[in-house]
Amino acid sequence: MQILSSQSGVPILRVNAAQSQVAIPVRQAMIKTLYEHFEVLYEQILPQDPSIAAEHTLKQEQEVYDISNKTTYRNAVLTSIAALKRRPKPDSISHPSVGTNADIARRIEEKKALDSLKITTTHLEHHVLTLDEMRTWGYITEIPPGEGGSCPSDEGAVQKCERCGDQFQVKRKEEADECVYHWGRKFMNKANGERRRLWSCCSKSDDDPGGCTRGPHVFYESKPEDLHRRHAFSNTRSASTDEKDPALDIVALDCEMIYSTGGMRVARVSVVDSSGKEIYDEFVRMDEAVEVIDFNTRFSGITEEAYASAILDLESIRTSLDTFINSDTIIIGHALENDLKTLRMIHHRCVDTAIMFPHRAGAPYRISLRNLVKEHLGKVIQAGGGTTGHSSVEDSIATLDLVRWHILHGPKPKAKPKPSPTPPPPEAGDPVTTTPTPSASKPQTSLNLDFGW
Ligand SMILES: [Zn+2]
Ligand SMILES: [Zn+2]
Secondary structure, eight states, X not given: OXXXXXXXXXXXXXXXXXGOSSOHHHHHHHHHHHHHHHXXXXXXXXXXXXXXXXXXXXXXXXXXXXXXXXXXXXXXXXXXXXXXXXXXXXXXTTSTTOSOHHHHHHHHHHHHHHHHOOXXXXXXXXGSOOHHHHHHTTOOOSOXXXXXXXXXXXXXXXXXXXXXXXEEEOOOTTTOOEEEEOOSOEEEEEETTEEEEEETTTOOBTTSOSOSEEEEOOOOOOOHHHHHHHSOOEEOOOOOSSTTOOOOSEEEEEEEEEEEBTEEEEEEEEEEETTSOEEEEEEOBOOTTOOEEEOOHHHHOOOHHHHTTOOOBHHHHHHHHHHHOOTTOEEEESSHHHHHHHHTEEOSOEEEHHHHSOOTTOTTOOOOHHHHIIIIIOXXXXXXXXXXXXXXXXXXXXXXXXXXXXXXXXXXXOOXXXXXXXXXXXXXXXXXXXXXXXXXXXXXXXXXXXXXX
């Protein structure tokens, strides 16, 4: 919209006087009042978007004009101003109180529809990943070869640091050697016609040596065999023929991970049911012989103090998850393969919002959960721009909300061949007959590549 404005910033109404039921000076006077209120309301977001108050003033006036007449116009504008004054001041463009009154009413209606939508397996069946899709996206679909759990910890061995790229000897937290690194991601910055790669954590150029953060060296493994060696993979339990099987049809799941002497390991598991109700949220104690190196609090949200309450180890956690997850349960997650890997869970009924909302560059690129939620739900999660931790409960609820949004507003699914029944689970240690595609086996070397963060 091209906006003409007076010196004070008040937008100028540009309509043909002969076609306006209400005299133009009257409308222009109301526009001035409206504009003054939008300016106050948008105080905090105007620096980011200086024309937004003028734009919304004109839209708001038009909205009121369209539903009123010569006699009711003035009162209708005043009513709309009263509504503006009741709104909380937005602190970002995506805040729910940004927009005209009709925009906001529409969003409230949309949210009601979204919240009241009950997700069923019928909605999801089209989105359940095929085995091929799972392999393309790096899911581990079969128990890897080798003896599971034969080497839980790599303490004393040499690994490549996930943070700085140097070789280091794996040591527990107290003894670990110091790593100087950047926790952020590199991005291309263009200033004064010069393109440079900068770090998002500290805005330093990537040519500058050193880092901005100190901590221990840590390592991350992604090869199925390596993960299996640390802690054995196993299938989710088979669906029981018993009518009373307590397993749920649908759950959403999210994990938080920390660095240990056995690589990056799960430290918190959260599960919500299809209505978004929390049904499980537990810290995971490291396996015997595995020591924590770094709680990775910035990304995991897990502090040493909170983690001290962890009682159950991964095996016990898996047993409790069996109560409400069986091989028929549809598990919803964002970049879910990371969660399943860290839980050492082989499961074939998966719905992944990172695939449901594809990145326009295609695989292996994905849009972060945070950005999807912001774009489609107008909500900010993981606030702090990666500087404060996540909550796996909040993230799994957000994932579920995205699925609801997709059911209501997303493209209608293409017919997919009916998924073949889940093959009988192979015995642990069976040779793997299928190899993951190269893209799937490619280790995700950078933290900013999606762990769903
Ligand atoms: Zn940095
Ligand atoms: Zn390092």
